[in-house]
Amino acid sequence: MARALYIHWPFCAKKCPYCDFNSHVREGVDIAAWQAALISDMRAEAEVAWGEALTSIFFGGGTPSLMPPALVAALLAEAERLWGFDPGIEITLEANPSSVEAANFAALAGAGVNRVSLGVQSLDDAELKFLGRLHGADEALAALETAQTHFGRVSFDMIYALPGHTPELWQERLTRALSFGTGHLSLYQLTIEPGTRFASDVRRGRLVPLDDDEAAQLFSITKSLTEAAGMPAYETSNHARAGEQSRHNLAYWRYQDYAGIGPGAHGRRGGVATVRHKKPENFLAAVARQGDGIAEARALPVADQAAEALLMGLRLTEGIDLAALSARFALPVSGLIDEAALARLAGLGLMWREGDLIGVAPPGRSLLDSLLAEVVADTLVAA
Ligand code: SF4
The missing domain is CATH 3.20.20.70 (Aldolase class I)
Known part of the structure; x- marks a missing residue:
């Protein structure tokens, strides 16, 4: 890890x-x-x-x-x-x-x-x-x-x-x-x-x-x-x-934890999203006041974490392991992706599926944002 x-x-x-x-x-x-x-x-x-x-x-x-x-x-x-x-x-x-x-x-x-x-x-x-x-x-x-x-x-x-x-x-x-x-x-x-x-x-x-x-x-x-x-x-x-x-x-991109320090830095650790004060002067003032530059530390709902993991992971050529993601967030695969949309996009050659692995095919890479909007389950997007 x-x-x-x-x-x-x-x-x-x-x-x-x-x-x-x-x-x-x-x-x-x-x-x-x-x-x-x-x-x-x-x-x-x-x-x-x-x-x-x-x-x-x-x-x-x-x-x-x-x-x-x-x-x-x-x-x-x-x-x-x-x-x-x-x-x-x-x-x-x-x-x-x-x-x-x-x-x-x-x-x-x-x-x-x-x-x-x-x-x-x-x-x-x-x-x-x-x-x-x-x-x-x-x-x-x-x-x-x-x-x-x-x-x-x-x-x-x-x-x-x-x-x-x-x-x-x-x-x-x-x-x-x-x-x-x-x-x-x-x-x-x-x-x-x-x-x-x-x-x-x-x-x-x-x-x-x-x-x-x-x-x-x-x-x-x-x-x-x-x-x-x-x-x-x-x-x-x-x-x-x-x-x-x-x-x-x-x-x-594999949605592993990272700590982020300094102005505006984001972090993800144990399901908590951290963000530091963005403006340099505000960051310095926060550190002087509270010892860290954190503007917000927020526990992310599981659905938000799963959506982030999909959005990040589908950028990777290696794709995403749906079974691993489902186990990690205790969500059924149908709660992660819209399987009908995936099948349709795979049929168009824009995405691929090999068992539990899914990914974006080369012709779909320049359309990534619109593919994500279609394939990520509505329940996650609405979360
Ligand atoms: S202003 Fe220019 S050099 Fe500075 S971070 Fe942006 S792109 Fe990089």
């Missing part, structure tokens, strides 16, 4: 126009105050979550590569003291591929980070500018090379289905991305999230996203090229060589 710890660092140098993560731009950050607050939040979590060694830690953000390596080292030392580390622990840090941050990679590896996930996003300067990124393509490639020198495991993100992305162009870009030989790639289609600058650009007609058919064509190119390169999708947007999957993210 996974014992996963997520640590959120909420600060970025600049807000990207498509970003709806909990990220904030601040003039100055009091590192000593943040170290004390995150350690206090971690200690509070250790009092209630597991007594066993951690199997993964993930520093997400925001831009955790802006954290001083000494802060990362201090947080890791505390986590090890509180829980202990499994010998094969995976410690991932999300990083922006700028030269400033790459200069810290050796020190971050020295602090114990053994996997890095780089927000490269594009290998083209004009696209990076459109995405509002502060780095250029050459800088990103240099950072990738530095990362591959210092970390045993490297992943990077690319965004596709940008306006103007033809099949030929995306094929060329992805072929290049695959040529760098990382063991993991996260390939996301541009989605327009409410409340972002891109959402208002679309409303004002300044940005025209690709239509669904064009995006589906790019999705299919992604599948063919990554499979041919030995990096098939193991989740909707995540591709890896055998053994290179993100163990931390697998804990989320």
